[in-house]
Amino acid sequence: MEAGTTLPHTLRLHTRIPINTTNSNLLFQPRFTLSSHSPSSSSFSAYSYRGPKPKRDFLADWVSQNDDAVRTLPIYVGSASLLAVLLNRTLSGIAPVADAGSSQSRADLLTLGLAVTNILTGLVWLSIRPKSITVVIPQGVECKRLCITLPEVALNELLWVWESLSDATCCRSLVIVYESSCVLQIGFAAESSPGDGEAVNVDVNKLMQGSVYQGVMNSGAQSYLANLSLYPGKSELPFLPSNTQAVILQPLEDKGIAIIGGDTIRGFTASDQAWITYIGEKLDSTLTKYVKHPPLTSQD
Numbered sequence: 647m648e649a650g651t652t653l654p655h656t657l658r659l660h661t662r663i664p665i666n667t668t669n670s671n672l673l674f675q676p677r678f679t680l681s682s683h684s685p686s687s688s689s690f691s692a693y694s695y696r697g698p699k700p701k702r703d704f705l706a707d708w709v710s711q712n713d714d715a716v717r718t719l720p721i722y723v724g725s726a727s728l729l730a731v732l733l734n735r736t737l738s739g740i741a742p743v744a745d746a747g748s749s750q751s752r753a754d755l756l757t758l759g760l761a762v763t764n765i766l767t768g769l770v771w772l773s774i775r776p777k778s779i780t781v782v783i784p785q786g787v788e789c790k791r792l793c794i795t796l797p798e799v800a801l802n803e804l805l806w807v808w809e810s811l812s813d814a815t816c817c818r819s820l821v822i823v824y825e826s827s828c829v830l831q832i833g834f835a836a837e838s839s840p841g842d843g844e845a846v847n848v849d850v851n852k853l854m855q856g857s858v859y860q861g862v863m864n865s866g867a868q869s870y871l872a873n874l875s876l877y878p879g880k881s882e883l884p885f886l887p888s889n890t891q892a893v894i895l896q897p898l899e900d901k902g903i904a905i906i907g908g909d910t911i912r913g914f915t916a917s918d919q920a921w922i923t924y925i926g927e928k929l930d931s932t933l934t935k936y937v938k939h940p941p942l943t944s945q946d
Contacts, residue, residue: 717771724764731757781910784818784834786887789845793829793937800936804830807925814921816913817906819886822929823850824902825937833907834887846885856882862895862903868923869895872912883907896922898930 709716731754740750792801804822811817812833822830828848835845853859858879862869871877871893883893883905892908904926908914914922 718768720764720771721768724761724766724768727757727761727764731761779911779913781816781913782889782891784887784907784909785889786834786836787843787845788833789831789835791828791831791845793827796829796936800932803929803932805832807929808832810925811906811922815906815918816892816908816910818909819890819905819907821848821885821905822898822902823848823853823905824898824933826850826854827937829933829937831885835885836887848885853882858882858895859903862897863900866897866900868897868919868926870914870919871895872914874907894919894922896926898926898933901930901934904929 735754738750740748792804796804808820808830811820817833819833819835820830821828828850831845831848838844838846856879858869859882871879874880874890874893883890886893886905886907890907890909891911892913894904894906894908894914896904896906898904904922906914906922
């Protein structure tokens with residue numbers, strides 16, 4: 647092609663590809679059209695997704711939407727069966743006393759056993775229900791305590807961690823202890839005394855001597871207390887609101903710990919836990935540059 651020539655608006659390619667077959671020599675002649683015009687919607691319809699589509703389980707959907715009726719259904723079935731056996735015994739003229747030698751009596755006894763089993767099953771289903779998990783409002787005061795000796799870049803990262811966790815997870819309290827210092831206490835905290843509006847200070851020395859802190863630091867892995875009320879170590883975290891539902895203890899290498907309190911039982915998902923692990927690594931990388939002994943002071 648010489649310089650200065652232009653390509654046509656629509657370029658058509660004709661190719662001949664010989665295909666050898668056992669019967670005869672055929673020529674396959676595909677035609678490709680390259681056009682600068684945008685393809686119409688009809689051209690895309692031929693290439694729409696034609697794979698398997700997810701199927702709905704209508705029976706499971708119906709059961710979930712009619713939970714109460716399904717749980718009481720065995721009671722109705724058992725009661726109807728029991729009543730039918732008694733009516734059959736009464737109206738058929740059979741003696742009311744069961745006779746072991748009578749096939750009818752044996753069948754009635756088997757039916758009575760199945761009816762009673764249905765009734766008991768329905769009662770068990772009604773008594774055992776999944777406990778609903780609700781979000782609770784933390785009982786405490788809001789506080790914001792930062793280490794005043796940290797540079798602005800470190801303070802900004804601490805605040806970024808808090809804003810990210812509080813927006814994306816059920817986190818409502820955050821305490822970060824690093825190099826024997828409390829560098830951050832933010833969110834909801836327990837009230838020091840009723841009515842004074844002051845948050846309980848984090849006693850770092852007492853915290854570090856507790857079994858909860860020691861267990862996390864010795865393992866070097868994240869600890870997730872999905873239902874804090876079931877753990878006796880809750881008493882070692884008096885600075886958290888009394889109704890904190892779940893806690894994640896994230897070690898910052900061997901230098902500190904991040905304590906994350908949530909407002910929902912089992913509210914932190916597996917992806918949240920993995921994300922918090924990466925946040926802990928990033929925090930440790932930042933704080934190790936700026937936090938030095940002795941312990942740093944904090945202010946509201």
